[in-house]
Amino acid sequence: MLNKKVYFIAAIGTDLGKTYLVENLLKNISNSKAIKPIISGFDIDDANSDSAKILKAQNTEFNEDNIKRISPWRFKEAVSPHFAATMEQNEIDFDEVVEFCNNEIELAKKGDYHLFIEGAGGVLSPINYEKTFLDLVKNIEADVLLVGANYLGSISHILSAVVSLKVASVDIEKIIINEDVPNFALGQNDIIKTIENFTKVDTMLMKSFVDQLN
Numbered sequence: 001m002l003n004k005k006v007y008f009i010a011a012i013g014t015d016l017g018k019t020y021l022v023e024n025l026l027k028n029i030s031n032s033k034a035i036k037p038i039i040s041g042f043d044i045d046d047a048n049s050d051s052a053k054i055l056k057a058q059n060t061e062f063n064e065d066n067i068k069r070i071s072p073w074r075f076k077e078a079v080s081p082h083f084a085a086t087m088e089q090n091e092i093d094f095d096e097v098v099e100f101c102n103n104e105i106e107l108a109k110k111g112d113y114h115l116f117i118e119g120a121g122g123v124l125s126p127i128n129y130e131k132t133f134l135d136l137v138k139n140i141e142a143d144v145l146l147v148g149a150n151y152l153g154s155i156s157h158i159l160s161a162v163v164s165l166k167v168a169s170v171d172i173e174k175i176i177i178n179e180d181v182p183n184f185a186l187g188q189n190d191i192i193k194t195i196e197n198f199t200k201v202d203t204m205l206m207k208s209f210v211d212q213l214n
Helices: 018-028 050-057 064-070 081-087 094-111 133-138 154-167 188-199 206-213
Strands: 006-011 032-035 114-118 143-148 172-177 203-205
Touching: 006 018, 006 094, 006 133, 018 032, 018 050, 018 114, 018 143, 018 206, 032 050, 032 094, 050 064, 094 114, 094 133, 133 154, 143 154, 154 172, 154 188, 172 188, 172 206, 188 203, 203 206
Parallel strands: 006 114, 006 143, 032 114, 143 172, 172 203
Antiparallel strands: none
């Protein structure tokens, strides 16, 4: 089903199902772990936060220490990470994020397990005022699973994300279309054909992808 052991879970925007995908990967692929290095809109007491869901999916206790371990950069406001950090009079050190991810990748290699690294927002969401998540994935050894949707304008958003990743010489293994987001357009099979024709990347619906994991 998957050709590599380490993947960066990216998306064309926010609230499209990155965490849902990670949860299902963890539940269905034995010997797997996940991290979400940066999270905004975070409340340590929220058992339904993305980071909490990741812990639950990998059968790890939900507590502050474990949250900090998988999500070292946590911010209260539900805005782009660079804005969220600024609102807390902080700035995310990009090199530290890269180092954290690469250390986790090395541990995964040594332990011979799958590792899934979830981004925040879209491919070009800023981490700070100089670097985006595209810059992050360029600096780590991971292929991409790209989450999209089928709303008016989504084809352009998907193709733009793919172009950005390919220009950066980042390999995209699959594009996964989440059919459960609001305003899901009709003709989902046509969007798959369209995306595959333009990108030459294997594209499938989220439900189909998850079913194949089971």
